[in-house]
Amino acid sequence: MTFADLAVTFVMGTAFGLALAAPPGPMNAIIAEEAVLRGWHAGARAGLGAATADVLFFILAFVGVAALIESAPRLQTAMVGGGGLLMCYFAIGAARNARAMFRPTSGDEPTIEAGNGYYKALVLALSNPFQVLFWLTVGVGLLRPGRLDVLAPIPVLGDTLTGTLVVTTGSPAILGGFFAGIFGWVLAFPALLAVAERRVETFGPVVAVGSAVVLGGFGIVFLADALTTVLAWT
Numbered sequence: 001m002t003f004a005d006l007a008v009t010f011v012m013g014t015a016f017g018l019a020l021a022a023p024p025g026p027m028n029a030i031i032a033e034e035a036v037l038r039g040w041h042a043g044a045r046a047g048l049g050a051a052t053a054d055v056l057f058f059i060l061a062f063v064g065v066a067a068l069i070e071s072a073p074r075l076q077t078a079m080v081g082g083g084g085l086l087m088c089y090f091a092i093g094a095a096r097n098a099r100a101m102f103r104p105t106s107g108d109e110p111t112i113e114a115g116n117g118y119y120k121a122l123v124l125a126l127s128n129p130f131q132v133l134f135w136l137t138v139g140v141g142l143l144r145p146g147r148l149d150v151l152a153p154i155p156v157l158g159d160t161l162t163g164t165l166v167v168t169t170g171s172p173a174i175l176g177g178f179f180a181g182i183f184g185w186v187l188a189f190p191a192l193l194a195v196a197e198r199r200v201e202t203f204g205p206v207v208a209v210g211s212a213v214v215l216g217g218f219g220i221v222f223l224a225d226a227l228t229t230v231l232a233w234t
Contacts, residue, residue: 008167010176013142013167013178014180014184016142016174017177017178017179017182017184020182026087026130026218027131028189030090030117030120031046031121032189032190032193032207032211033207033208034046036197036207040191042190043190043191044186046121046186047185049122049125051179051183052118052122052125053126056126058139076132077226079132080222081222081226081227081230084218084219084223086219094211095209142175143175144170145169146168146169147167193207
């Protein structure tokens with residue numbers, strides 16, 4: 001592999017990591033809540049909890065456990081239902097914190113529930129169907145040695161772009177870039193939120209409300225999905 005190929009593969013790995021970590025969802029809701037309520041360090045710890053889950057998923061995928069989970073639909077359904085319950089539970093805590101921030105008592109500082117963001121994010125990430133699905137599909141593909149022509153599948157233009165951007169899967173470069181993207185996001189995202197919270201007085205309560213809504217919404221969707229699947233078995 002030439003240096004140019006190595007660099008391209010690392011950058012694409014970073015893009016894959018950001019694609020997993022950056023989209024709005026339950027994990028970023030937890031990170032956001034911790035960052036605006038307790039500061040950058042708390043948000044970063046929550047992010048590292050989520051990233052730890054990805055490291056564990058990587059190890060499981062590497063040793064072949066991901067294939068076992070993929071072949072066990074009932075286990076997948078149980079993980080979806082358990083993740084939904086956890087999201088609803090954490091949504092209640094986020095709503096309580098948001099209410100405390102909007103309604104401080106007797107002119108004192110609002111009473112915010114004690115945070116344990118690292119373990120909260122870790123447990124939630126381990127049961128997050130999105131992350132599980134990623135490692136059952138894209139994650140396994142990243143580990144499998146081969147070459148991926150990134151631009152070839154693009155409609156209409158794919159034939160002319162074939163061979164323009166090719167990355168080597170299963171290589172240390174793509175895996176290093178992947179985790180660089182994840183860890184970069186979980187450290188930078190809470191820092192930006194903490195800065196915004198210090199500059200805008202109402203930013204913290206609004207983010208806390210948003211976190212409660214996101215967690216509750218995803219929790220209900222996952223619970224409904226698990227219930228629908230169980231009913232289909234009967």
